[in-house]
Amino acid sequence: MDLWRDRRLRLSVTRLGMEFLVALLALGAAAVNTGNNLLYLVFSLMLGLFLASGWISRRAIRDLEVLGVEEGNLFARVKGAVKVRYRDGDPARLRALEVRLDLAGARAEAAFVRGGDGTREGVAAVQVTPAQRGWTPLRNVELRTAFPFGFMEKAWSVPLDQRILVLPHPRTLAGGPGGLGDAPFPLAxxxxxxxxxxxxxxxxxxxxxxxxxxxxxxxxxxxxxxxxEAARGVRLVLDLAAWEPGPAFERELEGLSGSVLQARLQRRQVRLEAAGSDGRVAVDGPGPCWRALALAQAGGLVRDLCSGPDFA
Structure with a gap:
């Protein structure tokens, strides 16, 4: 990969780099006006330092390959981790990289990859806070570095065509016509x-x-x-036909999501029974229940709740 000819590479001079260049130009002008050899020497050393910084930072971002992105359980309005897996072609090289995600409708913080630890495959956990539930497009992964000295920042963008499913925010209480209830689920x-x-x-x-x-x-x-002892499970009921799109329906989903989280923390079984105009469906387990709630639409169909790897 030749980064200088890569269209996905973006170069930008940092504030420190601009200050350094201004000082470099001022020193060069003073050397030309005075003819002082010492100023010429200092000018040459500063110019060489700037060029060496660009060359080293170019090496710091080379030989990296993004393998994929894993979403995990990501809740709306809750900070969670999205894992970016990468392969390091030169694991002994010091990199000092920032890993950033371009996730629609979400605030993402940068993860840091130090490099030089001899690991050929690694994981960078990027902390993101989505704004709302449902499918959220992930546009690209960006690798940034200003190493060393911080004069120039290089950013290499890896475009992605991927969607991440954001789960409803887990409220502690729920109410409304959906209804909640407990039913005994024996554990053998x-x-x-x-x-x-x-x-x-x-x-x-x-x-x-x-x-x-x-x-x-x-x-x-x-x-x-x-x-x-027989453990008691939680039975959650959601009637899609009884709801209209709006804040009340979203609060109901968030309450059901909170009940699923509470059941998981208490190591209890959980079942979601959903009804719609095309029939009824029941899903068991925290993961499938959360995915069904994330895909639920007021007045929608229950078959839309059973899509994805958890229902294959």
């Missing part, structure tokens, strides 16, 4: 008396089962759970 586990974990204290729990260490950590009573 081996064993009959082995300690399995801990949960918050409930009414009628015996004091002999209090988990004192967890209680001290959380500041409220927790009790031990056992493998033979």
């Amino acid at each position: 586990r081996a064993g009959a008396a082995s300690p399995d974990g801990a949960r918050p204290f409930r009414e009628r729990d015996p004091l002999s089962r209090v988990h004192w260490k967890r209680t001290a950590q959380r500041g409220e009573p927790w009790v031990r759970t056992f493998e033979d």
